Amino acid sequence: MRNYKTMLIWSAPVRAVMLGLLVLLPIAGEAQRVLTLDSCRAMALRNNKQMGVAKMKQEVSANLRKSARTKYLPHVSAMGGYMWMNKEVSILSDDQKKALSNMGTNTTTSLQNALSPLVSTLPAATQVKMGNDMAQFANVLNQTGSGIVDALRTDTRNMIAGAVVVTQPVYMGGAIVAANKMADINEKLAANSLEVKRQGTLYNIDQAYWQVVSLRHKQTLAESYVALVRKLKDDVQKMIDQGVATKGDGLSVSVRVNEAEMALTQVEDGLVLSKMLLCQLCGLPVDENITLADEESDEVKPDDGNLAVAEPAFAIQNRPELKVLQNTVDLSRQTTNVLKAGNLPQVLLTGGYTISNPNTFNGFEKKFSGFWNVGVLVRVPIWNWGDVKYKVRASKVATAMANMEMDEARELIELQVNQSNFKMKEASKKLEMARANVANADENLRMANIGFKEGIVSFTTVMEAQTAWQQAQSQKIDAEIDVKLSRVELQKAMGVLSD
8 A cells, every 4th residue: 555655646647746836845834834732722821812811800819819908907097178157156145145245234233233222321422433433343344254255256167177097997797807718719719710711722722723633634635535536537537448448437436536526625625714713712813824733744643641540539629610619619608707797796996186177175276286086986786677697598598509519510520530531442442443444444445456457356346445445544533633632631621631
């Protein structure tokens, strides 16, 4: 079969094509980009948008964790304000203001009424002098009363106040501790979600890469098969010219040639589309001219190392999907703790400095003055109509649901690992059988060609041998790719798919 292939490749039409390719090789080498599986993986991880979103979520979680840590520390805030009122606050009533302003008049009037019997017995000059003294005394008292009224005026129509307040949580019912644990879990959740995206991206890029390799090998096979049936068509045409074959025999071979050419066209179209998908996954333009390092190899060689039989317990420990579900369960439990804190006392230390204008620290003064203060604030929930209780019940049910989903995921992962083990063994056996079938098909085709040349077998026998050879080669390519993909699938099932 090797000699037959050599003769086939260097037939006249193929030689012309090969010479043309050799002439264009330098140009094509400059335009094409050769990609390995590792380079495709690296580009996919670097350019995948979902990976970028997952990394941003991880950054968000890290900042939220740092934010949660600040809840343990004292917080300082400053407040200030201005208020205008159309009325001022008055300590004295209108009657009190009037009494104080007329304090002297009222006092002297009372004295004069009380002393009038005595004063009437005094000489007229003395009565006049006492009247003048009483008038002066009344005037002094009136002025003093008015001064008191003015001094007690607040003038609070324009008020300016400000304060710097420091609060330090002492006990918040465990809400701060639970919130910090939730922040830690969220950060782990973001990391595990990123790992899920990473492994999914690697799995998709491996699928697309080996799909291109498979179609490229099938393209080569289809080209070889087309060359085989065309060669047979030429031989049958010579037999028709010599009168040893009928025109119907030639039509039968022509149909087979058309079928082979159509199959080649389908493979070429599939190869173009598969390369476009691979370029999209790698972040390259879909019309990028790429060549894969494994395209031109004679066969797709399986990996050197063999994966040991995967244990479901190992996969359960490593699968990032399960870690995400566990994070979800832990988050739900901490949410319950935060809700429970709503029924517990809360204690805060407070302190600060308050300033106002006007102020009452030295009477009423139209200037800024303030004071320091330290205190304890205690909040004790007494009755909320069962609001917190119902929320806690709902949160516990959500936790139970998350646990059930995680248990189901464990069962599915265990099944997936067992299926992957089976597929890995099955793919290896199929590859062994496919290689044996190829050897048999090569020998069968060689014998058919010899028999056809000697005239002891018909061209239909050669066509059957060619078809069997093409099918055996195609099955070998599929088996080789299946070994690659089943290995990747097993690695993903175990949670150890890495770049």
